[in-house]
Amino acid sequence: MSSSDQIPQENDLPKSQQTPMNIDGNSTTHFGYKTIEKDDKISMVAGVFHSVAKQYDVMNDLMSFGIHRLWKRFTIDASGVRPGNKVLDLAGGTGDLTAKFSQLVGREGKVVLADINSSMLNVGRDKLRDKGLVQNIEYVQANAEYLPFEENTFDIVTIAFGLRNVTDKDKALRSIYSVLKPGGRLLVLEFSKPEHELLNKAYDFYSFNILPKMGEIVAKDGDSYQYLAESIRMHPDQETLKSMMDNAGFEQTSFKNLTGGVVALHKGYKF
Amino acid sequence: MSIFTKLAASKIANELLLPQAVTAALELIINKALALNNNTSVSFSAVAQKTLTLKLAELSFPLSFSVNSSSKPVVVIVSTLAEQSDCSIQTSLYTLKKLKDNQSLTQLIKQDELDVSGDLKVAQQFANIAQSLEIDWQSELANHLGDVPTHKLLQFGNKVTKSFLTKSKQLEADLTEYVVHEKRLVVSKSQIKAFNQRTKEIANDVSAISKRVDKLIADYASK
Numbered sequence: 001m002s003s004s005d006q007i008p009q010e011n012d013l014p015k016s017q018q019t020p021m022n023i024d025g026n027s028t029t030h031f032g033y034k035t036i037e038k039d040d041k042i043s044m045v046a047g048v049f050h051s052v053a054k055q056y057d058v059m060n061d062l063m064s065f066g067i068h069r070l071w072k073r074f075t076i077d078a079s080g081v082r083p084g085n086k087v088l089d090l091a092g093g094t095g096d097l098t099a100k101f102s103q104l105v106g107r108e109g110k111v112v113l114a115d116i117n118s119s120m121l122n123v124g125r126d127k128l129r130d131k132g133l134v135q136n137i138e139y140v141q142a143n144a145e146y147l148p149f150e151e152n153t154f155d156i157v158t159i160a161f162g163l164r165n166v167t168d169k170d171k172a173l174r175s176i177y178s179v180l181k182p183g184g185r186l187l188v189l190e191f192s193k194p195e196h197e198l199l200n201k202a203y204d205f206y207s208f209n210i211l212p213k214m215g216e217i218v219a220k221d222g223d224s225y226q227y228l229a230e231s232i233r234m235h236p237d238q239e240t241l242k243s244m245m246d247n248a249g250f251e252q253t254s255f256k257n258l259t260g261g262v263v264a265l266h267k268g269y270k271f
Numbered sequence: 272m273s274i275f276t277k278l279a280a281s282k283i284a285n286e287l288l289l290p291q292a293v294t295a296a297l298e299l300i301i302n303k304a305l306a307l308n309n310n311t312s313v314s315f316s317a318v319a320q321k322t323l324t325l326k327l328a329e330l331s332f333p334l335s336f337s338v339n340s341s342s343k344p345v346v347v348i349v350s351t352l353a354e355q356s357d358c359s360i361q362t363s364l365y366t367l368k369k370l371k372d373n374q375s376l377t378q379l380i381k382q383d384e385l386d387v388s389g390d391l392k393v394a395q396q397f398a399n400i401a402q403s404l405e406i407d408w409q410s411e412l413a414n415h416l417g418d419v420p421t422h423k424l425l426q427f428g429n430k431v432t433k434s435f436l437t438k439s440k441q442l443e444a445d446l447t448e449y450v451v452h453e454k455r456l457v458v459s460k461s462q463i464k465a466f467n468q469r470t471k472e473i474a475n476d477v478s479a480i481s482k483r484v485d486k487l488i489a490d491y492a493s494k
């Protein structure tokens with residue numbers, strides 16, 4: 001790959017996108033369990049994903065026993081995608097959803113793979129090219145809070161395992177709402193709160209004791225996986241996220257628990 | 272099946288992500304098979320961007336097949352997305368088997384065994400492609416294993432399938448007999464015993480078979 005082909009690094013983003021303005025005057029946010037300055041969250045999250053990008057797919061399979069593929073399939077099945085649709089795969093990372101969407105929207109359709117992180121986008125682009133998927137995919141480095149698209153552009157926006165990393169989630173939801181066409185829908189696939197106490201406990205043990213060790217051994221990066229486990233616990237539960245979507249203007253919002261609520265798929269429409 | 276059992280079955284299937292597991296497996300198998308196809312004259316252009324949906328009586332969810340012919344190689348995508356289908360067929364696995372046994376599509380439609388909505392041509396085009404694929408499983412296996420072991424393996428495979436089929440038929444017949452003729456809803460001790468006995472027999476057969484497989488592999492390795 002030539003250097004001009006590279007997607008620009010984080011600090012090439014306009015300053016306004018690196019350090020989101022903060023309306024309520026509260027300048028701290030969560031980074032996993034730590035409370036940090038909001039300005040620092042973006043670069044710390046970036047650090048995590050720059051460092052996991054290469055092993056990201058392998059780790060995903062390992063950590064979820066491959067089930068993430070079924071969660072993603074469920075998302076596609078629930079999206080109602082059809083040939084000719086325009087789809088935004090936001091925080092799309094290494095492009096699993098993009099690959100499927102690209103095949104389903106066909107020649108007349110388009111899929112935009114957007115992510116804030118250049119390393120993840122590069123890994124994604126290489127992977128999709130190797131699969132022979134080039135025709136209808138665009139790559140855009142963008143922050144979910146400030147989407148660089150015109151209003152009413154997309155039929156479908158998905159954000160899979162991405163929203164919990166976003167500093168100002170309400171702002172991101174509003175930004176997504178604006179780029180959706182009337183009749184368009186948002187699908188948020190994200191870790192959530194297991195429905196049963198026992199499952200919750202088992203899941204806690206797994207995430208805090210086993211997951212970081214796997215990260216250490218396979219990706220040589222225990223800290224990043226510790227962050228992932230913590231960020232999952234800090235993420236809003238099913239009902240909270242649903243009301244956040246309502247507040248951002250989405251209608252007919254609903255969610256479906258998958259694997260006992262370890263993961264939930266939220267869906268909402270813009271009319 | 273009553274509508275309630277059907278609903279409950281579909282809810283459980285969904286919770287377990289069964290539809291997604293089934294479509295993922297089918298997609299894998301179909302695309303593997305396509306990669307092994309030797310008939311280079313098969314053309315996918317007629318079905319490019321087309322979707323065929325099967326609604327099987329045995330499954331609580333639809334199966335949709337779409338062809339992406341702009342990617343190389345051609346990829347078939349299997350999903351449960353049914354709204355946008357070009358042709359939708361409502362039928363059962365049992366009827367599909369008849370189709371394989373050379374009864375024609377139209378014959379089955381006339382007998383009300385197949386219910387088609389949408390463009391019947393699309394279904395026919397999909398069927399044509401499926402029939403024109405030439406997949407030589409034997410030489411594909413031989414590439415990996417060598418000729419003699421492949422021959423042995425296939426012979427052995429046939430035997431296993433046959434014996435499994437007779438065993439399971441027998442078991443089914445026995446069970447039916449218990450249920451139908453004795454008309455008992457609660458299983459008696461002796462029935463459980465008989466069932467356990469059969470299970471044990473089958474387990475023994477399986478372990479004998481697995482020993483044979485081990486031996487075959489060992490034989491092969493020592494060559």
Ligand SMILES: C[S@@+](CC[C@H](N)C(=O)[O-])C[C@H]1O[C@@H](n2cnc3c(N)ncnc32)[C@H](O)[C@@H]1O
Pocket residue numbers: 045049090091092093094095096114115116117120142143144145159160161162165166167
């Ligand atoms: C766990 S990965 C998920 C990737 C992919 N969607 C998947 O499901 O495999 C999370 C992604 O979110 C991206 N991300 C984090 N904060 C973001 C933001 N504010 N805007 C856009 N993407 C962001 C990260 O760079 C990372 O690639």
